Amino acid sequence: MKIDCKHVWEHISAYIDGEVDAALRADIDKHLETCEICSAVLDSTRNVVVLMADDRVFELPAGYSERLHARLDRELDLKDPG
Numbered sequence: 001m002k003i004d005c006k007h008v009w010e011h012i013s014a015y016i017d018g019e020v021d022a023a024l025r026a027d028i029d030k031h032l033e034t035c036e037i038c039s040a041v042l043d044s045t046r047n048v049v050v051l052m053a054d055d056r057v058f059e060l061p062a063g064y065s066e067r068l069h070a071r072l073d074r075e076l077d078l079k080d081p082g
């Protein structure tokens, strides 16, 4: 089965947590091999999940990636006033 980027993003937190089934995992792996965008999303999501998982485990709600990117943009602006 061929899946698109949105499909990958929907499942990416479960993918990182190892909670997707084997077939979906294989589809996502295949997609990530060829899609730079999703590889970047995976990297940034993984970093955030690791940070958040420091003490506690957070459930990331659907649509978090848009909010996450908006928030990262805002935070980068705050930290880098130049």
Ligand SMILES: [Zn+2]
Pocket: 004, 005, 006, 008, 031, 035, 036, 037, 038
């Ligand atoms: Zn993609």
